[in-house]
Amino acid sequence: MAQTTATKLKNRLRRTDGQLQGILKMVDEGRDCQDILTQLAAVRSGVERIMGVVVAENVKQCVDEDQLSDQQQEQLATALELVIKNH
Template structure:
């Protein structure tokens, strides 16, 4: 579970924005745009995805830490928690 409905809406909006940005990056590549411009926009897409991931983590940290994916309670180890955070790094 990601979080309450407001959080889900915010995450969905961030992901849709990132999807639009990524489509723009692809169009820039197809149009032969300057490398610097493409990389700048690609970095913006990456930041948007990171923000969506951090929003999910921040809103549902307790659930993420205590649920095993099947809805059952199973505390994560320190290593699992570290891996979860590093996936966004």
């Protein structure tokens, strides 16, 4: 995994960890279930985005870009961005 991707991934994981810690605090404080569920949905979305980044990076490592035309490289980049955004 490229260093910049690993750094971005670690930052996302730290952010998600912070959100989970916040949810634990909300539970300890007896906060409303709706508020907790809202935060859990945000964590789930963040984890799904992280999964998309990991999948996209794996595909990049499996594909030899030297074998792709410029147009194919652009199409691959666009497809991987969709994976990241919609995973």
